[in-house]
Amino acid sequence: MYGKVFSACVQGIHAQLITVEVDISNGLPQINLVGLPDSAVRESVERVRAAIKNCGFSFPMERITVNLAPADVRKEGASFDLAIALGILLASGQVKHESLLNALIIGELSLDGVIRPVPGVLSMVHQAKTLGIRNILLSTQNAEEASYIEGMHIYPLHNLQEIRQCQHDLISGINYLDGLINRNEHPHATQLDASFNTPDYADVSGQHHAKRALMIAAAGMHNIILIGPPGSGKTMLVRRLPSILPHMQDNEALEVTKIYSVAGQLNESKQFIRARPFRAPHHTISAGGLIGGGSIPKPGEVSLAHRGVLFLDELPEFSRNALEVLRQPLEDRQVTIARARAVFSFPADFIFAASMNPCPCGYYGSESPAHGCICSPLKITQYRAKISGPLLDRIDLHVEVPRMDYASLTTKENQLSSKQMLESVLMAHQRQQNRYKTRGISFNGELTGRLLRKYCALKPDAEQLLVQAFDALGLSVRAHDRILKIALTIADLEESDTIESQHLAEAIQYRHLDRKQI
Known part of the structure; x- marks a missing residue:
């Protein structure tokens, strides 16, 4: 008997889709967990065993092999508990396979079957959307976070027992968000003033x-x-x-x-x-x-x-x-x-x-x-x-x-006031x-190399001023480049298309620590 579901783990701030495969065969009752799991993942075996029994399901008394693929990726955290449990229930025929085939399953299990939240859900759901998976099964406490990604079908679970009702919702296409969140008030529209x-x-x-x-x-x-x-x-x-x-x-x-x-x-x-x-x-x-x-x-x-x-x-x-x-x-x-x-x-x-x-x-x-x-x-x-x-x-x-x-x-x-200053900043x-819409950057502070030379070209009088300041202050090449970027920002605030000598002079006087102090 074989079952397969999808889960995910986070590496950095990006998620990796993990396939959870479960095989149940004749042999002494035991669980073998393979696929480079860490301690928290290996310990999930006991959490899953207790949760399945305490939620009214039967835990198979046979040889169970759980594979987390790809096998060369280190699996960390407790986010695989729910997927492993559902994989065992699928392989043993206690839940239907078809309804969970195109779903991402995330959550940590407690011994009584309650599904606890895990960190990194937003990255996991975003990755699932990228790969074409639209159904998400997770803890009710993670549901709001998962809803930040538009176009997903969210099915929150309080405990493992609710998987029976969740199967019917999956088959019927019922979406948790349709009943509990007004689409006109989607979190994407929420702004903190x-x-x-x-x-x-x-x-x-x-x-x-x-x-x-x-x-x-x-x-x-x-x-x-x-x-x-x-x-x-x-x-x-x-x-x-x-x-x-x-x-x-x-x-x-x-x-x-x-x-x-x-x-x-x-x-x-x-x-x-x-x-x-x-x-x-x-x-x-x-x-x-x-x-x-x-x-x-x-x-x-x-x-x-x-x-x-x-x-x-x-x-x-x-x-x-x-x-x-x-x-x-x-x-x-x-x-x-x-x-x-x-x-x-x-x-x-x-x-x-x-x-x-x-x-x-x-x-x-x-x-x-x-x-x-x-x-x-x-x-x-x-x-x-x-x-x-x-x-x-x-x-x-x-x-x-x-x-x-x-x-x-x-x-x-x-x-x-901040409002007046913000108007100038927005402009x-x-x-x-x-200026940079085709350059892959957004702000003057990101300018480097060729783009810096292109957009921070100086007139002769401004260049002479910079030469004098460079020698007098003993500036490094990095400090020289930063003065140019500051001068360009000052020109933007003054709505000037070129860097004038007065813009450069103001930028130079903002290098207070380059001067000899004592």
């Missing part, structure tokens, strides 16, 4: 220079670091950055939601993610927590910030090892984690935002008589040396945020979308 969840720049008095830099960072998706004394508003300014970022497009939103699904964090929001993520880990985070990893690699903070903002407050307080692992994702916009059995890749395309004090005490360069710097030149040098030159080179804008005086703090004039984004 940042104006309700994010503080507004209108609440920030003064600091027009920093606001301008943050608007440039949002317009071109550039990395930024704010340098200033304690209490100057660095953290407050960065935490408002999501309020001037537009909602993601469909393909971006699906990609981000898949990452959160794989990480097991989608259940917190219960919504298809539209607002760009904002991640602000504590400075005690390890390199693995930041970049991702583990014996079964999971997304780290850099991947959870994909298409959004990763904010590291008080940057020198992070460990040197944690900071240095950021170099690859900042350059490649993805993370590659190699293990003995496989290599996993996670997307990591984000705006890197950071803040730091100018010295350990925080008051170097302060003009306030009440707060004079007490740090020696050696201490200041050691403090700044915690951030390597290669990492600083990958940060486009270095912006000084000075201490505010009382007049600036109390003024109500010329306070740009710049539209110019970039039109």
